[in-house]
Amino acid sequence: AQTVTQSQPEMSVQEAETVTLSCTYDTSESDYYLFWYKQPPSRQMILVIRQEAYKQQNATENRFSVNFQKAAKSFSLKISDSQLGDAAMYFCAYRSFYGVDGGSQGNLIFGKGTKLSVKP
Amino acid sequence: DSGVTQTPKHLITATGQRVTLRCSPRSGDLSVYWYQQSLDQGLQFLIQYYNGEERAKGNILERFSAQQFPDLHSELNLSSLELGDSALYFCASSVGVGSSYEQYFGPGTRLTVT
Numbered sequence: 520a521q522t523v524t525q526s527q528p529e530m531s532v533q534e535a536e537t538v539t540l541s542c543t544y545d546t547s548e549s550d551y552y553l554f555w556y557k558q559p560p561s562r563q564m565i566l567v568i569r570q571e572a573y574k575q576q577n578a579t580e581n582r583f584s585v586n587f588q589k590a591a592k593s594f595s596l597k598i599s600d601s602q603l604g605d606a607a608m609y610f611c612a613y614r615s616f617y618g619v620d621g622g623s624q625g626n627l628i629f630g631k632g633t634k635l636s637v638k639p
Numbered sequence: 640d641s642g643v644t645q646t647p648k649h650l651i652t653a654t655g656q657r658v659t660l661r662c663s664p665r666s667g668d669l670s671v672y673w674y675q676q677s678l679d680q681g682l683q684f685l686i687q688y689y690n691g692e693e694r695a696k697g698n699i700l701e702r703f704s705a706q707q708f709p710d711l712h713s714e715l716n717l718s719s720l721e722l723g724d725s726a727l728y729f730c731a732s733s734v735g736v737g738s739s740y741e742q743y744f745g746p747g748t749r750l751t752v753t
Contacts, residue, residue: 562727563641564744610682625733625740626672626695629682 521546523613525630532601533638539586540596540633542611550616553587554627555596559607567609570594572616598635606637642666643732643745651751657718660748664711664732670694671713672733672742673705677726688713689735717750725752 522545532538544553555567570578570587577585582599598605611630642665652658664671673685675698684697688707699705702720707713717724727747733740 562747562749564729564731564747566741569741625670625742626684626687626697627674627682627742628684631681 521548521551521613521615521628523611523628523630525611525633527633528631529634529636531636531638532598532605534601534603536601537597537599538601538635540598540609540611540635542594542596542630544592544594544611544613546592546613546615548615552614552616553585553594554612554614555583555585555594556610556612556629557605557607558610558632559604564610568596601637603637603639606635608632608634641743641745643668643730643743645728645730645745645748647748648746649749649751651753652720653753654720654722656720656752657716658720658750660715660717660728660730660750662713662715662730662732662745664713664730665743668732668734668743669711670733670735670740671707671711672731673699673713673715674729674731675726676729676747677723679723682729685715720752722752725750 524543551572553570557565568580584597586595610632612627644663646661670689672687676682685699687695691707705715729747730745731742733742
């Protein structure tokens, strides 16, 4: 079974600075998807960024970028020019390319999350 | 706004009771996923439906059941409720069942069991 580990329960960053959130995962699959979701105090789950394992290029979305190290099974999120609105829980998630029975089901497997605080 | 709606937003009930949570997927989405977020277990997948049929099961208790109706809305039924069932329950929808399809999350239903 696949597992996702976020080893930093809490992180803090100064406004306008850069912060990196860590995520490692365990899988025997070669094809899969990785995601970072943001959950602000409103509790809404918001997709931040997505990475396909077969793509070597790291995904970027404006101030958000990832460092995907497939061999090391590492998937960190870098937030540049941090803003007060970035304060939230961040969840790393894994999704198989294929389901357990060979079919594609696509449920997400989440890490425990990292609570990010942004200091003004 | 993801386009996924969940009702009610909040639900407070007593142990031993039964509740029904409702989810309406985005227009055009055929697949619905249910997730539970609790302090103890974190975010975990419960069950998935596609076009009315159950497709995958996760860590769903036997006291819990779900279904997807012909109009594609889904209901999650929780019975014989225990204190430990207090959690935020999310519904997510996607166009298809394959893993390449994006999942869009609803705002969640906060269940409190007293």
